[in-house]
Amino acid sequence: xxxxxxxxxxxxxxxxxxxxxxxxxxxxxxxxxxxxxxxVRGAAAQPALxxxxxxxxxxxxPQLDRLARDGVGVGEALRALQVQDVRRACDDLGRTYEAxxxxxxxxxxxxxxxxxHDVDATVxxxxxxxxxxxxxxxxxxxxxxxxxxxxxxDCVGRGIGVHATEVYTAGRYREVVEAYCGxxxxxxxxGRSLHAIASLASAPVHRIDTECxxxxxxxxxxxxxxxRGETALALARxxxxxxDEQLGSTRWRRLAAAGARPQxxxxxxxxxxxxxxxxxxxxxxxxxxxxxxPLRALLAADRWETPRGDSLSGRQRDARRVLDEFERTGLxxxxxxxxLAAHGEKRSVRSWEALRGTVGTQLRLRAGR
Numbered sequence: 001x002x003x004x005x006x007x008x009x010x011x012x013x014x015x016x017x018x019x020x021x022x023x024x025x026x027x028x029x030x031x032x033x034x035x036x037x038x039x040v041r042g043a044a045a046q047p048a049l050x051x052x053x054x055x056x057x058x059x060x061x062p063q064l065d066r067l068a069r070d071g072v073g074v075g076e077a078l079r080a081l082q083v084q085d086v087r088r089a090c091d092d093l094g095r096t097y098e099a100x101x102x103x104x105x106x107x108x109x110x111x112x113x114x115x116x117h118d119v120d121a122t123v124x125x126x127x128x129x130x131x132x133x134x135x136x137x138x139x140x141x142x143x144x145x146x147x148x149x150x151x152x153x154d155c156v157g158r159g160i161g162v163h164a165t166e167v168y169t170a171g172r173y174r175e176v177v178e179a180y181c182g183x184x185x186x187x188x189x190x191g192r193s194l195h196a197i198a199s200l201a202s203a204p205v206h207r208i209d210t211e212c213x214x215x216x217x218x219x220x221x222x223x224x225x226x227x228r229g230e231t232a233l234a235l236a237r238x239x240x241x242x243x244d245e246q247l248g249s250t251r252w253r254r255l256a257a258a259g260a261r262p263q264x265x266x267x268x269x270x271x272x273x274x275x276x277x278x279x280x281x282x283x284x285x286x287x288x289x290x291x292x293x294p295l296r297a298l299l300a301a302d303r304w305e306t307p308r309g310d311s312l313s314g315r316q317r318d319a320r321r322v323l324d325e326f327e328r329t330g331l332x333x334x335x336x337x338x339x340l341a342a343h344g345e346k347r348s349v350r351s352w353e354a355l356r357g358t359v360g361t362q363l364r365l366r367a368g369r
Contacts, residue, residue: 005304006039013287020046022053032092041104051355068366090135097137108139108163113348122151139163149179156183161198168337170238176201195259202266205232237319240312266290278304286312
């Protein structure tokens, strides 16, 4: 493994994930190599990366030619492209999935974000996509909007694995846990195997720090400068406390006795590679968590700061101190989190619409040949 850093991270209970992939990357067996040689244990699809790749990655051309020749519409073509990529990624992680007792090796895939406030449409889309992919290690992404929480519960109740996204506060994470447990109870009542249901809840830590640091920089005070780079870590520590408390609850013990597995916390880092992205590998260390990084950050693992043990457990007092000091500057973390959630939703819709536009353009180019 790269400099032993990923090995150390895994030994601390943190699973490295790849955040984003495309067809050429998969066909060159690079994900398989990252899995076998570097210990990558999961992958998340990214619509923006797919949109960029469609214009330059020749690996998509044969399928696009077939879709254009058959007169397939944009929505159906997008689904076909997405399904083929996710299947390949699931297959590349299949050995990890089986060797880990189906605890690792998952691939999360996107639903149409325009459905985020429609529970029935989200659940129907999730069920349809899972059937199309037909891989047991595939998860559907559902944003943790108020309607999304209900959709998470209903999907889990149907036995569909869920990656809950856009979690910006410990309170919202608590609601995600509630939705997951509620779904497990529905599944148990329907006679489903709880052991087969996997779930993650993710917080976009790099986005949180970027937004909070920008607000602190605008204040320009020494107190504000002292808090830069601390808010995402504080949030992660509070979320990890919620995770611990969930595992000790009577409700969870009953579900675990029926075969349920804990919902894993996933810290996500996205956007263009920057030098500070890999720093989260040393700062966010806790048992049974995962960290999703862009490819370039993973490939730089030999230059990472070495993880130095659990940084999340028993640090809730420090976390509350950071958020209290953040509030004393005059900023309101809940308000910043609300803006981040709103921006995240708009960003997802824009990315999806751009992806649809790119698919449409590619189909028209090929139909006209």
